[in-house]
Amino acid sequence: MHPPSGPAWAVWLETSAPAVAMRQWLWLYPSIEITHIVGFVVLVGSAFMFDLRLLGLSRALPVSAMATHLLRWARLALLLVVPSGVLMFMAHATEFAASGAFQLKLALIGLAFLNAGIFHRWPFRAVGDWDTELTAPRPARIAGVLSIALWIGVITCGRLLAYF
């Protein structure tokens, strides 16, 4: 209805066959939305449970074991989240590309991955020293707080995309 206008790459995405199918097939769009939600429930849920452990809850559970279990599911959930997110972006490429909420969402996702990367290369290297019953080192606790805050920000921006 609003003919797509914006950067050429966004117009191209928005007029591509998958984008048209997203907008016109009756049940594709909701199915993809559901896939995205299921995916980020697992991704963010796993991350939160791990973060809470870093912050000192359930200290009897070994951090290393929780990482093996939860973070694997968080990574696998990306297989649901990313393709479904790309499809939803394509359906509204010009609008989303210009949206402050979307740009902020991408930036926050980048920061969340950066935070996880730093955590794995720094405090988590020595997890054997604080695996059970001990307070996690300050960098690990900061990583936990940042992770929770960043993912809440990502979800907030994602939801507000529909309102701004």
Place this chain on the structure above:
Amino acid sequence: MYRVFLVAVLVLLGTSPAVAHHGWSGYDASRELTLTGTIREAGYEHPHGSVRLQTADKTWIVVLAPPSRMENRGLRREMLAPGTQATVVGYPNRTDPDELRAERITISGKTTELR
């Protein structure tokens, strides 16, 4: 740190371009309008359908409901064909003077609730 982050989110959202198209305060519910005109173009599309409705004085972009809901309520794609006469009741967008979010649409005597 957390507080700084929250403030940053609010500031950035506040400065984002306003293309509000959902409920909330985007439409002026105190100013209900009834428009009658001819459909010039129709989008039976997600996340919500819309028609370009030519009335006596101007052409409106009328936002309808998700296509799955419209189909479920018997408002099929072909009923919105260009050239069709339609009457819509709805609320105008607060910032876009050409946009109206329809609460219901009447085509050939059949009214479909959209909310």
